[in-house]
Amino acid sequence: MITYNDSIKKIYIELTQNCNLNCRSCFRCNWKKQPVDMPENVFNRILSDETIAESIVIGGVGEPTAHPKFQEYSKRLAHENMELTSNAFMWSDETIQTMVKHYKRVIVSVDGLPQSFYAARGFEFEIMAGNVQKLIEAKKAAKTKTPVIHAMLVLSKDNIGDVRELIPLLKKTGFARFIVSNLLPQTEEDKDKINYTPYLDEKLRRFVHAWYPVASANGIPMKTPMTKFSAEHRCAFVENEAIFITADGYIAPCYRFAHDGQEFVFGRKKKVKAHYFGNILDNSLKEIWHQDDYIDFRFRNYASRYPSCIDCDYVECCDYITTSEADCRANEPSCADCLWSRELIECP
Numbered sequence: 001m002i003t004y005n006d007s008i009k010k011i012y013i014e015l016t017q018n019c020n021l022n023c024r025s026c027f028r029c030n031w032k033k034q035p036v037d038m039p040e041n042v043f044n045r046i047l048s049d050e051t052i053a054e055s056i057v058i059g060g061v062g063e064p065t066a067h068p069k070f071q072e073y074s075k076r077l078a079h080e081n082m083e084l085t086s087n088a089f090m091w092s093d094e095t096i097q098t099m100v101k102h103y104k105r106v107i108v109s110v111d112g113l114p115q116s117f118y119a120a121r122g123f124e125f126e127i128m129a130g131n132v133q134k135l136i137e138a139k140k141a142a143k144t145k146t147p148v149i150h151a152m153l154v155l156s157k158d159n160i161g162d163v164r165e166l167i168p169l170l171k172k173t174g175f176a177r178f179i180v181s182n183l184l185p186q187t188e189e190d191k192d193k194i195n196y197t198p199y200l201d202e203k204l205r206r207f208v209h210a211w212y213p214v215a216s217a218n219g220i221p222m223k224t225p226m227t228k229f230s231a232e233h234r235c236a237f238v239e240n241e242a243i244f245i246t247a248d249g250y251i252a253p254c255y256r257f258a259h260d261g262q263e264f265v266f267g268r269k270k271k272v273k274a275h276y277f278g279n280i281l282d283n284s285l286k287e288i289w290h291q292d293d294y295i296d297f298r299f300r301n302y303a304s305r306y307p308s309c310i311d312c313d314y315v316e317c318c319d320y321i322t323t324s325e326a327d328c329r330a331n332e333p334s335c336a337d338c339l340w341s342r343e344l345i346e347c348p
Contacts, residue, residue, distance in 0.1 A: 007052070009053055010053055010241060011285075013038075013058055014060025015060070016060070017061055020087070021087055024187070028061055035247075038249075050284065050286065051285040054081060058103075060247065063087055064085070075098070075102060083105040085106075085107045086108055087128070091135070099138075104146050106135070107150045107151075110128065110151040111159060116162050120159070129173045136174045149174060152179040152180075155180050164210060168214070177220065177223070181346035184263050184264075186264075187264075191269075211224070225345065229344065233335075235254070235338075238298050238301040239302065249279045249280045256272060259274050270324065277291055305329075305331075306335050307327055
């Protein structure tokens with residue numbers, strides 16, 4: 001059992017909120033604020049913090065390699081277990097060398113076969129695949145097996161028919177693992193493109209079960225999300241003892257509460273309000289981690305002491321479901337509608 005005297009084991013660092021793409025399903029679609037790059041004073045404060053985590057994930061909503069100091073910041077972090085999430089759109093030779101020298105794992109967004117990929121990402125599949133292969137060649141030249149390269153797909157009705165054919169293409173490109181997450185719609189246009197349901201969907205399950213033999217035959221391990229709503233609550237951020245640092249230094253408990261936005265939960269529009277427990281410019285990570293309100297938040301999640309809006313009898317007439325700010329048990333913020341905790345949405 002978690003005692004909350006434990007140290008932070010995983011730190012997510014959002015180097016930038018900017019991106020070199022404008023993907024239609026991105027959380028940035030609904031932003032009204034101006035995106036920022038992590039400034040030097042915030043990065044220096046992270047470096048000077050005494051917290052020693054088991055792993056660091058360079059990710060967030062923006063594209064990390066688009067930060068003007070990506071190479072410098074990666075080198076200065078110098079952590080033995082660093083992971084990177086990237087769209088693999090604009091990888092310079094210097095960026096590729098930085099990955100080879102400093103990262104253990106790179107997760108690349110791959111949202112379907114070339115036609116679906118272009119519709120979702122706005123650039124050609126071949127550009128992404130070419131950059132991945134350049135990284136593999138750089139690994140060979142350096143005589144190293146890292147970083148291991150994983151592909152991650154956000155599953156929707158637009159690309160569910162691509163997955164079976166995509167698996168051997170990913171293997172051919174050089175990916176070592178395939179991770180599938182479900183779509184969390186950010187726009188009215190996408191709200192009906194989800195494949196999961198509140199009940200058992202045999203058609204979707206047949207799709208998923210058909211993928212695994214193909215993945216096995218191609219020697220590429222595959223991870224898929226739940227195909228239906230699960231009554232079990234499990235927050236990966238809490239159980240992995242993770243913390244999220246935004247580009248401007250704010251401390252959020254997870255991706256979902258890192259920024260203001262909106263989401264559609266089984267078609268219901270919900271306003272998501274950012275929730276922070278402090279800023280690293282004001283307090284150390286350890287001080288923030290051990291604040292009473294943060295301890296209470298983590299314990300509440302670990303013990304599943306919050307309601308479940310999704311299968312509540314009053315969901316259609318309840319005012320609480322319109323925002324994430326509070327729930328009917330006076331929890332602030334509310335995780336009662338979180339699809340990550342139901343393992344429908346995967347965390348990188």
